[in-house]
Amino acid sequence: xxxxxxxxEEAVGTETLPLDAWHRAKGGRMVEFAGYWMPIQYEGIMAxxxxxxxxxxxxxxxxxxxxxxxxxxxxxxxxxxxxxxISALKPGRMRYSLLLNEEGGILDDLMVTNEGDxxxxxxxxxxxxxxxxxxxxxxxxxxxxxxRDDHGLLALQGPKAVDALARLVPEAAxxxxxxxxxxxxxxxxxxxxxxxxxxxxxxxxxLPNEAxxxxxxxxxxxxxxKPIGLGARDSLRLEAGLPLYGHDLDEEIDPVEGDLGFAxxxxxxxxxxxxxxxxxxxxxxGGAPRKRVGLLVDGKLPVREGAKLFDGNTEIxxxxxxxxxxxxxxxxxxxYVPRDHAVPGTAIAAEVRGKRVHCTVAAMPFVPHRYVRKxxx
Amino acid sequence: MPRYxxxxxxxxxxxxxxxTVGITDFAQSxxxxxxxxxxxxxxxxLSAGGDAAVVESVKAASDVYAPVDGxxxxxxxxxxxxxxxxxxxxxxxxxxxxxxxxDKSQLDGLMNADAYKAFIADL
Numbered sequence: 370x371x372x373x374x375x376x377x378e379e380a381v382g383t384e385t386l387p388l389d390a391w392h393r394a395k396g397g398r399m400v401e402f403a404g405y406w407m408p409i410q411y412e413g414i415m416a417x418x419x420x421x422x423x424x425x426x427x428x429x430x431x432x433x434x435x436x437x438x439x440x441x442x443x444x445x446x447x448x449x450x451x452x453x454x455i456s457a458l459k460p461g462r463m464r465y466s467l468l469l470n471e472e473g474g475i476l477d478d479l480m481v482t483n484e485g486d487x488x489x490x491x492x493x494x495x496x497x498x499x500x501x502x503x504x505x506x507x508x509x510x511x512x513x514x515x516x517r518d519d520h521g522l523l524a525l526q527g528p529k530a531v532d533a534l535a536r537l538v539p540e541a542a543x544x545x546x547x548x549x550x551x552x553x554x555x556x557x558x559x560x561x562x563x564x565x566x567x568x569x570x571x572x573x574x575x576l577p578n579e580a581x582x583x584x585x586x587x588x589x590x591x592x593x594x595k596p597i598g599l600g601a602r603d604s605l606r607l608e609a610g611l612p613l614y615g616h617d618l619d620e621e622i623d624p625v626e627g628d629l630g631f632a633x634x635x636x637x638x639x640x641x642x643x644x645x646x647x648x649x650x651x652x653x654x655g656g657a658p659r660k661r662v663g664l665l666v667d668g669k670l671p672v673r674e675g676a677k678l679f680d681g682n683t684e685i686x687x688x689x690x691x692x693x694x695x696x697x698x699x700x701x702x703x704x705y706v707p708r709d710h711a712v713p714g715t716a717i718a719a720e721v722r723g724k725r726v727h728c729t730v731a732a733m734p735f736v737p738h739r740y741v742r743k744x745x746x
Numbered sequence: 747m748p749r750y751x752x753x754x755x756x757x758x759x760x761x762x763x764x765x766t767v768g769i770t771d772f773a774q775s776x777x778x779x780x781x782x783x784x785x786x787x788x789x790x791x792l793s794a795g796g797d798a799a800v801v802e803s804v805k806a807a808s809d810v811y812a813p814v815d816g817x818x819x820x821x822x823x824x825x826x827x828x829x830x831x832x833x834x835x836x837x838x839x840x841x842x843x844x845x846x847x848x849d850k851s852q853l854d855g856l857m858n859a860d861a862y863k864a865f866i867a868d869l
Contacts, residue, residue, distance in 0.1 A: 414804040415779040600778070600805050669782050669829070671802050693781040693804050700781075722784075722800065 386431045387521050387578040391585055395596050403494035405432045407599055414600035418695040421567060421605060422736075425530040426597035427588050431521035434497030435575060436504070439487040440512040447481070447488065450507055452624060452643040454634030458483040463547050463562055467624055467632055468492075468500060473645020474620040475627060476503060478612070482549045482562060489549070489560065491522065491573075493614045521581040526571030526605070528739065529593040534561075534572050537587055541572055546740040554584065567602070568609025568738045607701060608694050610663055610733025616674055617661060617689040617703050625652035626705070628661040628733075659686065660711040663733040664719070666691070666700035670726055672719040678704055679718045679725065685710055688719060696736050706730065750813070750853055751862035757837055758813045760853065768841040769801065769810060769832065772866045777803040780832045785821030785843050792816055792845060794852055799842050801832065813856060815848040 383401045392399065397408030407429070410417060420426055438447060444455040453466035463482035467475050477496050482489035492500045504514050525534055535542040540552045541561050549562040557580040565571040576584055588594045603613070612618050618627050623645060625633075630653060637643055641650060666672050671692050678686040691702030702719070710717060715730040750758045755773035759766040774780065782802040792798050792812035799810040799821075821843045825831060832840040847853075857865060 409805070410778060413778050418804075604804060669826075670784070671782055671807070673807065693779075693802075695804070 386429065387581050388429050388431065388585060391582050392429065392596070395589075397596065397598060400599070402599060403432045405494065407432060408596070410598040410600045411596055414598070414604060415695050417595070417597040417601035418604050420595050421527045421569065421597055421601060422696050423528065424593045424595070425525055425527040425533050425571075425588075425591075426567075426601070427585060427594055428524040428526065428597050428602055429521070429585070430494075430524050430573070430602075431581070432494030433522055434490075434492040434494065434500060435517040435520050435522060436490040436492065436501065437484075437487045437515040437517055438490065438504075438508070438512055439515070442509075443488050443512050444483075446508050446512045448637070448643065450504070450644065451479075451481070452633040452637050452646075452649065453481065454636050455481055455488070457634070457636070460485045461549050463489075463549050463564060465632055467629065468503065469624075469644040469649075470620055471644050473623040473648040475614070475618045475622055475624065476500065476620060478614050478618060478629075478632075480562075480564065484549065484551070484560070489575075495615050517575070519578055520575050521578050523574045523576070523581070523585065523588075524565050524567075524571060525574065525588060525594070526565045526567040526569045526597075527593075528570060530569070530571040531741070533588060533591045533594050534574070536591065537584070538574075543744070544572075545744060546570075546742045555580065563741065566609070566611055567605040568611070568734055568736055569605075570739050570741045603690075604692060604695055607690055607692065607703065608696055608734065608736040609738060610703075610735060612661065612703065613690055622661075622705075623649050623652060623657070625649055625657040626659055626661065656708050659705045659707055661689070661703060662706055662711050662713075663731040663735060664688070664691070664702040664704060664717075664728040665731045665735075666702060666719070667727040667729075669700065670721055670724075671700040672702045672721055672726055672728065676702070676704075676719045676721055678706060678728070679720060680710060685717065694735060701731075701735050702728070703733075749859060750856035751859065751865075752811070752813045752856055753865065754811050755866075756810060756813050758853075758856065760847065760850075763847055764819060764844055765814070765816070765847055766841050766844050767798070767810075767813060769836055770862070770866075771836045774833050774836040774840075777801065777806075777808060779804045780829045783822075783825040783829045783832060783842065785823075785825060786818045788818055788820060790818040792818060802829075810842060812845070814845075814852040816845040817848075818843050818845050820844040 544563040560575040688704035798812040
């Protein structure tokens with residue numbers, strides 16, 4: 370027996386994160402991911418996934434890059450590289466955006482937060498060094514870029530996350546989705562945002578490395594909180610219809626093809642001035658030739674990344690993420706198909722080990738988002 | 747009824763000229779939650795070390811190899827309905843397939859229970 374798909378890649382030079390010993394003590398099974406040893410699971414992906422949907426799951430996402438831009442005109446400078454309206458971002462607000470290359474292809478997807486005195490940016494761990502290089506090359510010299518590698522990042526996700534976090538940091542309960550604030554915990558300056566990548570309500574908490582273990586322990590001492598590994602993080606985000614960079618998005622794919630048109634702000638659509646604007650605005654206007662779609666899979670056979678998609682005998686596309694969806698109770702997938710096949714309800718087939726598996730193009734998310742957008746709402 | 751083990755974490759129970767094959771408890775614990783099992787068709791010709799079945803966990807697909815040469819006499823149909831049997835009873839109800847033995851001398855190259863236990867302790 371052998372795995373045909375490896376969770377990790379080359380393990381040479383793999384680094385450890387500040388919570389490494391904590392994960393191992395909690396029974397985490399460590400794999401190499403984005404250059405770090407990270408927990409793929411603790412008690413099991415299925416149980417951890419379902420726990421997060423019903424309670425609160427604690428994820429260590431300290432492999433992600435936490436950056437900060439400061440200096441006069443930082444927002445305008447960043448707008449030269451991303452299609453979001455960063456200038457309009459009010460203090461304490463955050464926005465999903467995309468780092469684009471000259472052709473409009475996606476170099477990374479990221480979160481930008483107006484922290485008042487600086488712009489916080491969180492980028493994917495797997496490409497953070499490339500992102501830093503790109504930002505340093507293209508931002509003006511009077512904009513300062515800091516890599517906050519003395520900070521870790523935790524995500525607490527699930528319907529009970531707010532109750533758990535508010536016991537440690539009462540201000541958390543006052544935030545709504547995509548809102549950020551600074552706070553203090555045990556004398557440490559921390560940043561909290563009501564955000565995440567599971568489709569559930571939840572928070573992301575940035576803390577100094579030296580505070581991580583005690584904070585994780587304080588959360589996991591609560592009945593509703595358990596540590597959750599990368600495996601469930603992947604199945605949760607897949608059900609939420611959220612793309613994973615390097616799989617569902619890459620440098621060849623533009624935001625419209627990636628079904629991320631919402632990330633191109635209204636003012637930027639009118640004014641352009643971001644990389645690849647001609648291609649992207651053309652696709653917004655006339656439609657992109659291909660589009661990222663969700664797929665509901667008939668039967669129980671998982672359809673995974675790399676599976677070819679067919680309409681009859683014609684190959685029409687490829688699956689970029691897929692697997693068994695614990696909350697759906699069936700396999701689901703994401704992939705790219707031509708525009709005329711992107712309508713929900715379209716019947717196509719995926720090829721798995723020479724067999725055809727029937728799939729139906731489906732609207733995403735597969736599991737409804739449960740973000741808290743209004744206080745008391 | 748002697749039971750043999752492979753370095754690829756399959757077990758094989760031999761009863762006369764027919765053998766039952768599955769994956770070990772260690773293997774299922776490494777794979778995690780199993781959501782799909784593809785067993786070989788009856789009559790399929792297997793050769794030692796060749797692909798025989800596929801087991802899919804939440805995170806990945808893994809190949810299961812034939813421990814010896816032979817022909818498949820039966821796949822475990824129960825796994826289609828309840829693939830989690832491989833997690834709950836890997837070395838019993840969660841068997842994968844039954845096969846004939848073309849060359850019993852191939853069993854000599856496999857491990858017994860004690861040898862397998864020592865083998866996984868070193869992993």
